[in-house]
Amino acid sequence: MGAEDAVDAHVRRLWRHRGAEPAGPRRGPRPRLTVDEVLDAAVEVADAQGLGGLSTRAVATRLGLSAMALYPYVGTKEHLLALAEDHASPLPPWPDRASSLADDLTTWGEHLLDLYARHPWLAELPWADAAGGPNQQDWLERLLEILERWDARPESRAAVVTALYAVVRAAAQTSASYARAGASGDDRAWLARADATRRVVGDLAERYPLAAALPQHAAQDWRDAPRASVRHVAEVLGRGLEATGVRSPG
Amino acid sequence: MGAEDAVDAHVRRLWRHRGAEPAGPRRGPRPRLTVDEVLDAAVEVADAQGLGGLSTRAVATRLGLSAMALYPYVGTKEHLLALAEDHASPLPPWPDRASSLADDLTTWGEHLLDLYARHPWLAELPWADAAGGPNQQDWLERLLEILERWDARPESRAAVVTALYAVVRAAAQTSASYARAGASGDDRAWLARADATRRVVGDLAERYPLAAALPQHAAQDWRDAPRASVRHVAEVLGRGLEATGVRSPG
DNA sequence: TCTCATCGTTATACACTGTATAGTGTTGTT
DNA sequence: AACAACACTATACAGTGTATAACGATGAGA
Numbered sequence: 001m002g003a004e005d006a007v008d009a010h011v012r013r014l015w016r017h018r019g020a021e022p023a024g025p026r027r028g029p030r031p032r033l034t035v036d037e038v039l040d041a042a043v044e045v046a047d048a049q050g051l052g053g054l055s056t057r058a059v060a061t062r063l064g065l066s067a068m069a070l071y072p073y074v075g076t077k078e079h080l081l082a083l084a085e086d087h088a089s090p091l092p093p094w095p096d097r098a099s100s101l102a103d104d105l106t107t108w109g110e111h112l113l114d115l116y117a118r119h120p121w122l123a124e125l126p127w128a129d130a131a132g133g134p135n136q137q138d139w140l141e142r143l144l145e146i147l148e149r150w151d152a153r154p155e156s157r158a159a160v161v162t163a164l165y166a167v168v169r170a171a172a173q174t175s176a177s178y179a180r181a182g183a184s185g186d187d188r189a190w191l192a193r194a195d196a197t198r199r200v201v202g203d204l205a206e207r208y209p210l211a212a213a214l215p216q217h218a219a220q221d222w223r224d225a226p227r228a229s230v231r232h233v234a235e236v237l238g239r240g241l242e243a244t245g246v247r248s249p250g
Numbered sequence: 251m252g253a254e255d256a257v258d259a260h261v262r263r264l265w266r267h268r269g270a271e272p273a274g275p276r277r278g279p280r281p282r283l284t285v286d287e288v289l290d291a292a293v294e295v296a297d298a299q300g301l302g303g304l305s306t307r308a309v310a311t312r313l314g315l316s317a318m319a320l321y322p323y324v325g326t327k328e329h330l331l332a333l334a335e336d337h338a339s340p341l342p343p344w345p346d347r348a349s350s351l352a353d354d355l356t357t358w359g360e361h362l363l364d365l366y367a368r369h370p371w372l373a374e375l376p377w378a379d380a381a382g383g384p385n386q387q388d389w390l391e392r393l394l395e396i397l398e399r400w401d402a403r404p405e406s407r408a409a410v411v412t413a414l415y416a417v418v419r420a421a422a423q424t425s426a427s428y429a430r431a432g433a434s435g436d437d438r439a440w441l442a443r444a445d446a447t448r449r450v451v452g453d454l455a456e457r458y459p460l461a462a463a464l465p466q467h468a469a470q471d472w473r474d475a476p477r478a479s480v481r482h483v484a485e486v487l488g489r490g491l492e493a494t495g496v497r498s499p500g
Numbered sequence: 501t502c503t504c505a506t507c508g509t510t511a512t513a514c515a516c517t518g519t520a521t522a523g524t525g526t527t528g529t530t
Numbered sequence: 531a532a533c534a535a536c537a538c539t540a541t542a543c544a545g546t547g548t549a550t551a552a553c554g555a556t557g558a559g560a
């Protein structure tokens with residue numbers, strides 16, 4: 001039952017701002033911190049040091065606490081990660097332009113891209129448990145509302161959701177990679193590897209002509225590239241849904 | 251220059267079966283192992299213990315060596331991971347049915363899904379450096395050949411590639427998650443969390459009606475679900491590409 | 501043939517991770 | 531007043547990746 005209680009406490013913390021009761025009477029000394037304060041610190045650490053720098057000790061010392069002191073607030077590190085992920089992912093409000101399905105999908109993707117630009121570590125997290133918290137559920141429901149309004153066929157919705165989500169995450173990752181390569185300089189390993197590959201195999205462009213012919217984004221417009229990528233996928237998905245059954249905007 | 255040499259050696263190891271020369275004269279004692287033997291061991295460990303169990307010491311003891319002995323063969327653990335990823339990802343041959351773009355995309359996705367079923371840890375690896383090795387390049391070029399044959403517009407190709415790749419990976423991850431939940435039993439945390447969420451927030455289905463209305467795959471046909479998901483995305487992408495410009499099969 | 505740089509391999513060590521455990525002191529309930 | 535519950539600290543432990551130094555075997559240049 002210990003493990004089951006742990007899961008319960010975690011879920012209750014996840015939904016703490018959505019009416020989940022803190023459960024039970026309390027008897028010990030007053031908590032000096034809030035769950036949100038701990039999560040604020042965790043998000044700050046992750047924003048500054050990346051996912052690799054997000055250790056329990058780092059968060060704790062930022063709060064002036066010992067590492068073990070976090071456990072009553074956020075539980076295991078796995079739980080801390082899930083809580084921080086949701087904590088950093090509030091859904092902003094925006095009006096749908098309703099000019100086309102592709103446009104609305106693009107807008108959703110661009111907003112998610114903005115979120116990932118503010119917190120690049122979000123795109124590094126495993127996709128599997130992305131449906132956990134209330135904020136992430138909000139993002140999902142928001143996307144489903146768009147698909148509902150345009151009457152996308154129910155069987156295709158899950159597929160579109162994963163496709164669009166995945167493309168945004170991939171775009172955010174490459175964007176963050178470019179940003180790191182330009183800034184800190186210690187993480188240009190990606191470029192160095194590509195250069196070395198061209199140097200070692202030599203006729204790479206002839207072995208993989210189609211990959212070589214892919215439109216490369218020049219070094220200057222890499223800032224626009226992810227947005228364009230998201231827009232393209234949204235376009236194709238939108239047309240594909242229209243072709244398989246979509247009516248006029250509601 | 252040390253770091254540059256390390257990148258060079260890594261790339262040379264990656265392309266060792268595609269004509270990359272081992273470089274330089276050798277003077278020390280003969281290597282007792284091959285790079286492929288080390289990578290075989292690494293893949294076996296990852297297949298058995300998952301990505302978390304893939305430590306340098308685990309691979310080394312399986313080979314009867316000390317942990318540090320791996321460095322001359324595969325370099326850093328990051329390099330070991332990249333090498334093992336490519337080593338486990340040979341592209342199988344198959345004929346394209348050429349009945350429709352969606353069909354060919356689906357077949358590609360199902361083959362990749364088979365690969366991820368054999369090596370589930372491949373889907374957990376970060377997507378960013380997926381373009382490194384020759385085998386992965388083969389997969390990419392194979393997909394681009396399909397798009398080329400059906401004359402997909404060049405600007406849309408990169409987007410379709412990431413979308414299809416991402417969906418296959420996501421499907422493989424959920425499939426692996428289901429498999430673990432059914433088997434070992436210690437990793438049914440996902441189900442427990444979902445149950446706890448329904449228990450804690452209660453009116454979850456009313457707060458997120460569209461997410462709740464998503465067609466749930468029953469517990470029995472979860473084996474078919476990932477294939478169906480891939481097929482759906484391929485269908486939508488195929489239709490979308492046709493709508494934006496695609497000619498008859500070459 | 502002798503010499504020496506080179507390289508495979510081991511042993512040890514270091515910083516770091518997450519967290520189990522025991523103990524201390526504060527709080528609310530009985 | 532007594533006790534259970536809880537926040538918090540300190541310590542400890544099993545891991546992780548890898549830097550470093552030493553040892554031995556090997557091949558090239560003299």
